[in-house]
Amino acid sequence: MSLQTSGIHHITAFARDPQANVDFYAGVLGLRLVKKTINFDAPEVYHLYFGDQAGSPGTIITFFPWPTSRKGRVGGGQVGVTTYVVPPGALGFWEDRLQKFGISTKMQTRFAEKYLQFTDNEGLQLELVEREEGAESEWAFGGIPREKAIKGFGGAVLFSTNAAQTRQALESTLGLKKTGEDQEYTRYQATGELGNIIDVPHADMAHGAGGAGTVHHIAWRAKDFTEHAEWRSLAARHGFEPTDIIDRQYFNAIYFREGGGILFEIATDPPGFARDEEPAELGHHLMLPEWFEPYRSQIEANLTAIQVRVLEEDRI
Ligand code: ZN
16 A cells, blocks of 8 residues: 655754743744643753644644754755745845844746745744745744744755655655656656645765754655554565654654665654644743653653743844
């Protein structure tokens, strides 16, 4: 049996200073901090989730801000560029906005679409593209009106150490359709409206190095727990070595590394971020899984307080 993912569920990356991370993704990009929790494997470090108002699959970028982390190097075996989608006509607004924050940008064209490219405060490579697809944001923050706001992921550019293997994993395992090819990239499309366009450069790339400013893994959507188990069998049948199913509180996860070196996760749409906080209060409280609750005071004492705030540049 073959399966098709509808696209990206979330992307997880490394940062250093947690407040600087919040200031960039909430303050500059206007995403909502939808969950403030800890790295379940390293409880001295936050795990921060930013997305649309509900933290919908296809909009979520997550970070482990590790203050003492080394700087990483973007390269093969990583998501090279994370693409966000904004409404048609919004790119000029974003060019001005990023300039206001002193962030330099450049324009790239791929498959007749214009991409506004920039990096976050750690060097993570990001870009914005205008598309009709995807509902208008219901979240407005700082100087960003809803009609200009980021809708979610447009997709990603995958930097592979073995592009042929990565292309095969996208097509044969994840069920994406090849929709284009130019001199530099092959383009794939998933069935969803967001996080659905994936470009793979033809050239194999030398290995990057993990650390601040790089992506750790990309997660693809499974619509429910039943399909998730099927994804695990499928990955094993295709020669990958999927982990057991891991409970990540807000979704279930399996992980495997594809042949081009990129760590793939398959994550379930349910239960989502409202499982332990009211929709209106998402991201307001430090949420811990029950097995860490006995250590809450110790965990809180080890974390620097962070706040979502409107930045200086938006107050002038
Ligand atoms: Zn993940």
